[in-house]
Amino acid sequence: MKIGLAVATGDALPSAFVVFRDDLDRCVDRCAALGYDGVEFALRYASQVNIPLVKRRLAATGLEVPCVSSGQVFSADRLYFTHPDVAIRDAAVQRIIEMIRLAAEFGAKVNTGRVRGVIHEGESPATARQRYLACIHRCADVAEPLGVELIVEPVNRYEVNFINNCAEGLEIIREAGRSCVKLMPDIFHMNIEDASFRLAFTAAKDYISYIHVADSNRLAPGWGHMPFDEVFDILADIGYNGYLTAEILPKPDPDSAARQAAQFLHGRLEKQLCKTL
Numbered sequence: 001m002k003i004g005l006a007v008a009t010g011d012a013l014p015s016a017f018v019v020f021r022d023d024l025d026r027c028v029d030r031c032a033a034l035g036y037d038g039v040e041f042a043l044r045y046a047s048q049v050n051i052p053l054v055k056r057r058l059a060a061t062g063l064e065v066p067c068v069s070s071g072q073v074f075s076a077d078r079l080y081f082t083h084p085d086v087a088i089r090d091a092a093v094q095r096i097i098e099m100i101r102l103a104a105e106f107g108a109k110v111n112t113g114r115v116r117g118v119i120h121e122g123e124s125p126a127t128a129r130q131r132y133l134a135c136i137h138r139c140a141d142v143a144e145p146l147g148v149e150l151i152v153e154p155v156n157r158y159e160v161n162f163i164n165n166c167a168e169g170l171e172i173i174r175e176a177g178r179s180c181v182k183l184m185p186d187i188f189h190m191n192i193e194d195a196s197f198r199l200a201f202t203a204a205k206d207y208i209s210y211i212h213v214a215d216s217n218r219l220a221p222g223w224g225h226m227p228f229d230e231v232f233d234i235l236a237d238i239g240y241n242g243y244l245t246a247e248i249l250p251k252p253d254p255d256s257a258a259r260q261a262a263q264f265l266h267g268r269l270e271k272q273l274c275k276t277l
C-alpha cells in the first residue's frame with residue numbers, strides 16, 4: 001500500500017477537507033518532504049492545475065497524483081448529478097469531464113464524491129438514481145477510452161442523503177455496469193454508516209480502487225478512536241494494495257496534522273509487513 005494526502009489550492013473554501021491549502025506544486029514538495037507517496041488534488045476546476053509545473057515537481061520528488069477529487073464542485077458551486085435542473089447536471093458533468101482529461105495526464109483516478117448530489121425533497125430515490133446514472137454514463141464514455149477510473153465514494157448521512165454506505169455504493173456501481181466505475185470507501189464515513197468494517201470491505205473487495213482515511217473525529221490517524229488495527233488487518237485479508245489517502249482536518253495546524261498522518265500510516269504499514277514475515 002502507498003500513502004497519500006489530500007490538498008487544495010490556497011483559495012479553497014473552509015469546507016474543503018484538506019490539510020494543505022497552497023500552490024499545488026508547493027503541496028507536492030511539502031508532501032514529499034513528509035514521506036508521502038502521492039498527493040490528491042481536491043479541485044473546483046481542472047484548470048487550477050498547472051500541468052507542466054506539477055509534472056516537473058512530481059518528476060523531481062518521485063511523487064504521484066493518484067486521484068483528482070471534486071468535492072468543491074458540490075460544496076462551493078452546488079453542481080451535482082441529481083439536480084432537478086438539467087443545465088446544472090450538464091455543468092456538473094462538464095466539470096467532471098475536464099477533471100477526467102486532467103487525470104489522464106497523471107494516471108490518476110477521478111473521485112465523483114459529493115458531486116453525486118442528493119435526493120431532493122419531494123422527489124423519489126428512483127429519480128435521483130436515474131439522473132445520477134445518466135451523468136455517470138456520460139462521464140464513463142470519456143473516462144473509459146482514456147483509461148481513467150471514476151470512483152464512487154459513499155458519504156455519511158450528515159453530508160448527503162444518497163449513497164451513504166458501501167452496500168449502496170456497490171449496488172449503484174453494479175447497476176452502472178461500467179468497467180471504469182469503482183468504489184472508494186472512506187473509513188470516516190464507513191465508521192458512521194457501515195455496520196461492520198469487515199463485512200463491508202469483504203463484500204466490496206473486487207471493486208475497491210482507492211481509500212480515504214481519517215480518524216473517528218476526522219483528525220489525523222492516531223488522534224481519535226478509529227479501530228485502525230482492525231482496518232489494517234481487514235485490508236491485508238482482502239489483499240488491498242492501493243492508496244490510503246489521508247483526508248483530514250488541518251488541526252491543530254496543517255504541518256502537525258500532515259506529519260502525524262504520515263508517521264502513523266507508515267508505522268502501521270511497517271507493522272503489517274512484520275506480521276507477514
Ligand code: LER
Pocket residue numbers: 017069070071072113114115153155159186212247
Ligand atoms: C466528504 O466528506 C468526502 O469524504 C470527500 O472525499 C467527498 O467529496
Ligand code: MN
Pocket residue numbers: 153186212247
Ligand atoms: Mn472522503
